[in-house]
Amino acid sequence: SRIISPRNVKSAQGVLRHFSLSAQRDARVAVLGASGGIGQPLSLLLKENPRVTELALYDVVNTPGVAADLSHISTKAKVTAFSGEKELKHAVKDAEIVLIPAGVPRKPGMTRDDLFNTNAGIVRDLAKVCAKICPDAMLCIITNPVNSTVPIASEVYKQEGVYNHKKIFGVTTLDVVRSNTFIAEAKGLDVNQVYCPVVGGHSGVTIVPLISQCTPPVSFPAEEREKLTRRIQNAGTEVVEAKAGGGSATLSMAYAAARFANSLMEAMSGESGIVECAYVFSGDADTKYFSTPLLLGPNGVAKNLGLSQINEYEHDLVKEAIPELESNVQKGEDFIHKDD
Numbered sequence: 001s002r003i004i005s006p007r008n009v010k011s012a013q014g015v016l017r018h019f020s021l022s023a024q025r026d027a028r029v030a031v032l033g034a035s036g037g038i039g040q041p042l043s044l045l046l047k048e049n050p051r052v053t054e055l056a057l058y059d060v061v062n063t064p065g066v067a068a069d070l071s072h073i074s075t076k077a078k079v080t081a082f083s084g085e086k087e088l089k090h091a092v093k094d095a096e097i098v099l100i101p102a103g104v105p106r107k108p109g110m111t112r113d114d115l116f117n118t119n120a121g122i123v124r125d126l127a128k129v130c131a132k133i134c135p136d137a138m139l140c141i142i143t144n145p146v147n148s149t150v151p152i153a154s155e156v157y158k159q160e161g162v163y164n165h166k167k168i169f170g171v172t173t174l175d176v177v178r179s180n181t182f183i184a185e186a187k188g189l190d191v192n193q194v195y196c197p198v199v200g201g202h203s204g205v206t207i208v209p210l211i212s213q214c215t216p217p218v219s220f221p222a223e224e225r226e227k228l229t230r231r232i233q234n235a236g237t238e239v240v241e242a243k244a245g246g247g248s249a250t251l252s253m254a255y256a257a258a259r260f261a262n263s264l265m266e267a268m269s270g271e272s273g274i275v276e277c278a279y280v281f282s283g284d285a286d287t288k289y290f291s292t293p294l295l296l297g298p299n300g301v302a303k304n305l306g307l308s309q310i311n312e313y314e315h316d317l318v319k320e321a322i323p324e325l326e327s328n329v330q331k332g333e334d335f336i337h338k339d340d
């Protein structure tokens with residue numbers, strides 16, 4: 001069994017407060033879908049990150065305006081704008097980290113899987129260009145359904161002969177951010193000291209918070225634990241309903257993706273002990289793609305820390321997640337191979 005060390009609490013803290021300037025290394029980052037609800041605040045947070053030297057913004061619309069606006073901010077990152085398919089290859093040239101929030105979000109009543117038909121093709125096409133132009137970059141996929149879009153990108157990279165599963169991530173950081181917030185609220189804790197890993201996938205029952213692994217240790221009566229778990233699983237829907245047709249989580253998602261990107265940059269700078277949960281290829285038969293705590297290093301996943309010691313309740317949640325995950329992964333892979 002593996003223990004989540006207190007060092008990880010550091011990576012659970014706010015992205016804006018813990019920039020460590022030691023061992024700083026410059027980073028070139030591209031955002032694909034940069035004009036959207038997530039893309040704009042994410043680009044703002046990246047522009048504010050002192051590690052980012054070049055910030056390339058790509059979208060099918062509106063990037064010149066977003067880039068002009070951000071470029072007036074007095075921070076180091078040089079902002080460039082790229083629009084339309086023809087410019088995509090220029091946007092990702094030399095990128096070390098590519099963040100993808102391109103695609104349509106949910107409206108009330110929709111599941112993440114309902115987005116598949118539109119978003120699968122978008123991720124496939126973006127991944128194809130990344131595989132050709134910046135195959136060594138860390139590819140961070142935010143576009144839903146993440147459970148399927150990560151297998152889609154992975155199959156594209158395989159077709160292009162450049163697949164490295166250590167560098168393709170489904171961004172599930174928002175599930176961890178939400179868990180930390182809700183647990184801190186419930187227990188009256190300082191949220192900056194709370195870290196609760198979330199494993200599985202990124203939709204409904206596939207989201208499995210490991211409350212038994214929380215730092216500091218917390219426990220809840222069974223009924224309260226069940227309520228909290230279901231709230232974490234459905235937190236995205238809480239936002240979709242509150243926005244009443246205006247989209248899904250954008251600001252909290254931007255915060256979460258900026259934090260994940262910052263952790264990658266720290267790890268790429270050679271900082272040790274950087275751990276984040278993300279949805280990656282795990283290689284296990286029944287959980288081929290699975291989110292777990294990952295030790296990050298200069299080349300992406302340095303070590304998959306696995307599930308550690310989960311309790312019976314969490315074990316049942318994982319069991320509930322697996323059939324849904326398997327079918328989401330299959331759907332993604334079939335999408336790429338339908339014409340084989």
Ligand code: NAI
Nearest residue numbers: 033035036037038059060101102103104105142143144253
């Ligand atoms: P949005 O509609 O506000 O923005 C999407 C942007 O993507 C738009 O600017 C659009 O022009 C652009 N786009 C569309 N097709 C494109 C293409 N082929 N190339 C480049 N850009 C393209 O949507 P929002 O709210 O920013 O959400 C984006 C995605 O993120 C959705 O799929 C949503 O479900 C997902 N999401 C994921 C979360 C996670 O935890 N991983 C959390 C919240 C949302």
